[in-house]
Amino acid sequence: MYQLRRLGLLTLDPASISKDLFVFGEASGFEPFQNLLDDDGKAFPDVDVDPVKDVFVLPYSSGTTGFPKGVMLSHHNVVANTYQISKLICPEPHDRCLGLLPLYHIYGMVVVQMISLMGGSSITFLPKFDPELFLKCIQEKKITIAYLVPPLILFMAKHPVVSKFDLTSIVEVLSGAAPLGEELTKEFTNRHPNVLNLRQGYGLTETSPVTNIDMTRTEGSIGHMIPNTRGMMVDLESERPLPSGQLGELWVKGPQVMLGYYKNQAATDDMITQDRWLRTGDIGYFKEDGTIFIKDRLKELIKYKGSQVAPAELEALLLTHPDIQDAAVVGVPDQAAGELPRAFVVVKPGSDVTEEQVASFVESKVSKTKKLRGGVQFLEEIPKNPSGKILRRVIKEKYL
Template sequence: MSVITHKDGVFYGGSNFPIPSHVNFGRMFVDKLLQHKNKVALINGSTGESISYTDLAKKIVNVATSLLKLGVRQGDVVAICSENRIEYLIANIATYYLGAVSTFLNIAYTKDELIHTSNISKPKFAFLSPDAQKLHFDTLKNHTTITKFIVFGDVATTEIGFDKLTLDDPNGSVFPADFYGQAQTALILYSSGTTGLPKGAKITHLNLIVTVFQSSTQPDVSKSLLTVAPWCNTMGIMTLTDALMLGKTVVFLRRFDESLYLQVIEKYKVGELLIAPPVLIILSKSPRISKYDLSSVVLIHSGGAPLDSDVITLVKSKFPNLRNVTQGYGMTETTGSITRELDSAPKQGSVGFISEGIIVKVVDVETRKALGPNERGEICVKGLVLFNGYIGKERGDDYDDDGFFKTGDIGYYDEEGFFFIVDRIKELIKYKAWQVSPAELEAVVLLHEAVKDVGVIGTPDPTAGELPTAFVVKKPGSNVSEKDIIEFVSTKVSPWKRLRGGVKFIDEIPKTGSGKILRRKLRELIPKKVASKL
């Protein structure tokens, strides 16, 4: 771990990075792939399809050559709309290599969300998986700036087949873009939209390069990594590229399926898991988990939401050789991690130390004064990983007077420099004079043996302001009642944190692709006559 300094309530991560003068992450990535030669780079856990590091690098350069002939130029925006698959990564890195800009359109988007995000980035070219073509082709063709579509596979359509782009061209040559030391936009990512419509965040090649060096402090290339995080979000794509830069074998799935997930761990003897907290909770409480050999798993990485200490204890009881469950904290605007917990220095419940290339302070929400150890406030960040702003949006109130980006997250650090995340400012429930953390209540509700999943919000109330309300997914066969859960929670929390808004039973908790609870979707389930009372 690099040296972390702390002065006047501000933490400074290390910043000694060997930045290449061309500042092209795509070129740097391909160069690194070639060092790992014929080792297996990627395995599709669903199909068994795999690709070596050498072949992955070769296909990236071939696709970059083909894209250049199709008219893709430096600065052009290229969209990718697909589930996780090997072609996804090839298309993404080939775009970087040319100096064009990637953007990811989530295949799970609704028509309106697809139009909204593509209107932000205005792509000229698009890669589609066959599934994305069936779902979204008409919308993208009729409502966006896209002029050429490339479909993964050798498809019998009027569109361009991806397989043709990967062929060797003896007469073709492509030179990776050289930015001559300048930080250029590489990727447009969309904020998760937990509290509103997504915004387009501009991620630079420099951001990506620095983020890779954050991960190089704890490599263990002998252990394969299993990920189900969608590559269209920050956690998914950054973990994937970081692992490949280190030379790991990455096993991936397009979505979480409990039985398949467990089968893949057993089949490929997976050593490390990357998994969002809600999915990890579901997995750990599953009756199927005892039927599989999970002895190969030694490390679990969790991110996207706070993970309660009791849940970590439960997880450790399910994996016989598990050393640690490490947590990280980050966001799209910081190209991934702000803090990360090292396997060599864990502290249960924390999200670790600040990452390299970043500066962090915790400030009082009202006075904006930097706070000391164990004082809760808003986390603010700046540094080499900080994004280059939102498309079409002025800096405004997103930054403070010292240039720190205001994350909107509430947290604190202890005397040793470990950070802890409490909740988001906008998600805190305001009950009378008290602030109640939804994440804290969710952790308590999940301790009930009959609960499979839960999301907590505040229900508007004319007297109290908001009442803590839980939306609960029961375990199959359970007959737990609203009263049972309310009484269970009341024995474990302070009076102002009780579920005074009641318990609503639903079939599924709405979440983003990275596993964050979409509380605005839960708020839509509150009757309008109740919401209008606020």
């Protein structure tokens, strides 16, 4: 409570809170909880609810590539997804989970909150990310399972302040909401060998949210489809299914797929086919063993002279540079080529690396079409939303 007050997040005077005490069962001085449920039939009207067709929650999509839209999820959608997830990962009563993502975000609502409580574990919630408070919480609460996003994985892998805290209680980390690169995965696991499992999950608000979880520790992969979920890669032009190894858009189908967008049938029809396949808008490929790799968002691909350049691929490469703390890549309009990749980079404190050196580093490791022809620009911070997604639209509006 003191911490909430210090951060200005608690304005309620504790003295004003009601002193009524309730108990499950009966006890002297307490009012039975059952009394709160008593109903004479007049206070609340009877309501017919269809758990399959009626809206249970209405979270909003992030809006990073367009206007936010209300995602209609039914009780059936969410309960189905909690059972699907729990067959693969489910905390146990002895586990202590870290809750940092906001509960209005579908990751925080379902994966952090519902799955943790479903397993009977405890959750420690933090009001927002504060580096020292975050690390102190893990150390003092002996957190065993941390639900994180890639920017926090990056922080734990690279920031020097992390070494001042004992984080050895963590045995499992689940990363989601944005792509987690192979090199960052290696860097994190090398620094935190106590973490037995660093799993990457995948999903959308529109899928309640999970469709994939990596259970085989395949670096850079989102793993297989979770139980009772189907997936396929389709050609970007013909929308025909593709074989293994070929880059395409991931489509998914399962009981967790949303009812549709609230009061937006046109957007719903663009997202979901007539036979209920959901177009994720994510580009990737799958191997013969069924493991899936996501490379980037369809709407964020940079088109250079007809070739497709995935920003996430270049960002993952940039993060392997010893002087780079964080990075984002966007397309710069060019009359001749269409778009040119430009890197926005946050360097580590004390680094004297130059823009030219960063560009040369990338050039030595990629094909000709993926060079940073749009240049390199240093920033103090990469704009991101609360779930860790890079706000490319904000970068373009502010810096281009």
